[in-house]
Amino acid sequence: MDCNCVSDLLLPPVPALWTPGFAFPDWAYKPESSPGSRQIQLWHFILELLQKEEYQGVIAWQGDYGEFVIKDPDEVARLWGIRKCKPHMNYDKLSRALRYYYNKRILHKTKGKRFTYKFNFSKVVLVNYPILDMANSPFFLAQNHFNGGSATPDCSPEAIQSLFPRLPDTARGTSLFDRGSAAPGPEGDKLRLDTFPFLSSGTPCYSKPPSLLGPYPRNPPFDYPWGFNPYLPGAFSLNNCPKLPPGSLYPSQFYPNPLQSSLSQLPHPFSSLLPPGEAGGGERGQTGGTNGTAGGQPARLCLPPYPGSLTMGRTDIGNGAALGERERVEANPPGTGLSLGLGAVSLGAGTGTGQQSPSERRGGVKQDPESDSDLEITDLSDCSSENENEHEFSIGKESGLVNRPQLMLDGKKGSLLPPISSLPPPVSPHPLKSLMPITPPPPSLPSSLSPSMALHDRHREAETLKMIHS
DNA sequence: ACCGGAAACG
């Protein structure tokens, strides 16, 4: 039964290209402990699908920032099964794995909305971000609304720094790909490639989410080999199942259709030709059928929904615990705003979804029994999606902050967010250029362009987003 | 649908 899929091994190269500046936490990947394995993790995979336009009919950002809907559970499960070489994967199992993230606070279920989950981006931290700039930036200033109301955020560089324990240095390369990659090479560590695609990108998707950082150019450690769009389907590791025989990316069981396989082998650009759903396997256009990539239209990176806001919090960053924040706010009463991880700000307004979710009711109190990490405080805030939708708001929208970057802290754990670039789809279509506090405004990029555009010259330090690990 | 415990697996 082995399906020869090695899928992840290939990752190294690819991801690196995606977004140079962002990274997920190391923990997101398999620690070194695992020998070679940096197996892809489910949430990572989900993010991957989310950023591809081709899969919008299957899974897409919707609702609050970080919130996504699995439109076609079976398909997502199938794709996941392919990736993991688990032919018998199904939504029930996949969802179990997703549930497993609740305690880790990576994801939360949006109650009341079927197949809807939300990433807890509050764990995302921007690393290597120009601190000073940040401090000055509105983001920071804005921060703390909620927190105990304290008005003072500690934005001092030091403070910030402390948040990011491992910044730039190469300190250990714990990053994702760097190490594993075969390239022990020289620079492997320089930037951790840990990058995550998702947050980056430059162009907003139409309605979808732009990237967190989107627009601004970060200096790429390496440039994208243009001509090849990392965001294209072929670029993703999704398609790679290394061990598979050359004609097929996935085990045959998954790929009934020969055509696909062949396409997949083509150079990136071509790979886009593959029908989206297909990648998975069949064409099930079913869902909404948004598959549109067909014509070879490049897939744009879609990021999380409302990037417009940034949230920064203090949070647990590296040490959430360390910070002592351990206690979470539990009840995040409605209205408090906390939760949002990222979304906090985003104004949910726009979102279309926000509206729809009325369903929430629960008080959400759950205690968490075991949290894995210490922080686990099950934060209700995040957890309950409830608030998110509605409350997010407060800040964001009204003030028009929308455009401005805001940072929010959560009360206790804060979260940070990176500067995001774009705005929430619903609200306004155009990216907020104004967002970028830090960096100079990016030139307006056509959104449809490939990421390369985004890169531009500007190089700042490498900003890295990381999820914080608690 | 969704939840979460438990056991097993690589």
Add this chain to the structure above:
DNA sequence: CGTTTCCGGT
């Protein structure tokens, strides 16, 4: 460790 698998319960 991060699921995968199974499953009883809601």
